[in-house]
Amino acid sequence: MRECSIPRFKPCARGRLPGTSQMDQKPSGTGYAIWLMPGGQTKRHLTQRIHALSRRFSSPRFEPHVTLISGITRPEQEALSQSAALARRLQPFKIRLAQVGFLDEYFRCLFLRVIPTDALRGAHQMAREVFGLTRQPAYMPHLSLLYGKLSMDTKKRFALRPSIDASFQVSRIHLYSVDGPPANWQPAGTFSLRQLPRHLLESVAVKQRLRSETPSKRLE
Numbered sequence: 001m002r003e004c005s006i007p008r009f010k011p012c013a014r015g016r017l018p019g020t021s022q023m024d025q026k027p028s029g030t031g032y033a034i035w036l037m038p039g040g041q042t043k044r045h046l047t048q049r050i051h052a053l054s055r056r057f058s059s060p061r062f063e064p065h066v067t068l069i070s071g072i073t074r075p076e077q078e079a080l081s082q083s084a085a086l087a088r089r090l091q092p093f094k095i096r097l098a099q100v101g102f103l104d105e106y107f108r109c110l111f112l113r114v115i116p117t118d119a120l121r122g123a124h125q126m127a128r129e130v131f132g133l134t135r136q137p138a139y140m141p142h143l144s145l146l147y148g149k150l151s152m153d154t155k156k157r158f159a160l161r162p163s164i165d166a167s168f169q170v171s172r173i174h175l176y177s178v179d180g181p182p183a184n185w186q187p188a189g190t191f192s193l194r195q196l197p198r199h200l201l202e203s204v205a206v207k208q209r210l211r212s213e214t215p216s217k218r219l220e
Contacts, residue, residue: 027106027107028179028180028181029070029107029178029179029180029181029182029185030071030073030178030179031070031071031072031073031074031177031178031179032070032072032073032074032076032079032175032176032177032178032188033067033068033069033070033071033072033175033176033178034067034068034069034070034072034083034086034127034173034174034175034176035063035065035066035067035068035173035174035175035176036065036066036067036068036095036170036173036174037063037064037065037066037172037174038064038095038168039168040168042166042167042168043064043168045166046064046143047063047064049145050062050064050144050145050146053110053145053146054146057146057148057150059109059146059147059148060147060148060181060182060183061182061183062144062147062182062185064143065143065144065174065176066095066114066141066142066143067141068123068124068127068173069124069127069128069131069133069136070178071133071136072131072133072175074131076177076188079175079188080175080188080189082130082131083173083175083189083191084189084191085130086126086127086130086131086173086191087172087173087191087192087193087194088194089126089130089194090123090126090173090193090194091119091193091194091195092169092170092171092193092195093117093119093120093123093169093170094117094119094167094168094169094170095114095120095141095143095167095168095169095170096114096115096117096166096167097112097113097114097115097143097166097167098112098113098114098115099112099113099159099161100112100113100145100158100159100161101113101142101159102150102155102156102158102159104152106147106148106149107144107147108142108144109144109146109147109148109149109150109155110144110145110146110150110155110158111142111143111144111145111146112142112143112145113141113142114141114142114143116139116141120141121139123170124139124141147182170193171192171193172190172191172192172193173190173191173193174187174189174190174191175187175188175189175190175191176188
């Protein structure tokens with residue numbers, strides 16, 4: 001796993017940047033979601049940054065994660081069964097983090113963009129099919145750093161920070177209950193992705209590379 005370099009957010013004298021607004025609006029989640037979660041040093045660094053921002057802006061704390069799919073409203077046992085089915089259809093893949101981004105949304109106030117690789121897009125599409133959520137909005141993978149409301153100027157300051165050179169391997173998916181505010185969110189189940197034998201993995205890699213090549217390259 002590559003060592004990550006997560007931007008450090010220095011506290012200001014009064015614990016809040018000028019131009020911030022109060023975090024009094026606290027929307028709630030609904031149902032279940034599938035999370036992709038880092039481990040090891042990457043998780044520790046990201047957790048430290050999320051907690052630092054939480055202290056600075058009096059915002060909720062949460063586990064570092066990339067949401068693969070949300071809006072799962074099935075009963076828990078059915079959601080668990082479908083999560084296990086999804087895990088059996090996915091192979092391990094890598095998440096690559098990029099620059100800081102922001103939107104005018106509570107749950108995407110500040111985040112790290114995630115590079116939408118073919119493997120990640122494929123996993124999201126598979127999740128849509130397994131959970132029957134084919135009409136969801138376009139997928140924008142990201143790893144949240146802060147939930148809440150900040151002024152546009154404050155968010156732009158964070159977005160000017162250097163891109164992130166970090167990645168983590170996804171070998172499991174996590175079903176989380178996201179009903180209510182973030183303080184109430186709880187893990188419901190963890191499922192390991194299927195591991196193909198090495199010779200099959202190499203065969204799959206060759207086929208993917210050939211499909212990505214243009215006809216002119218294959219003729220050379």
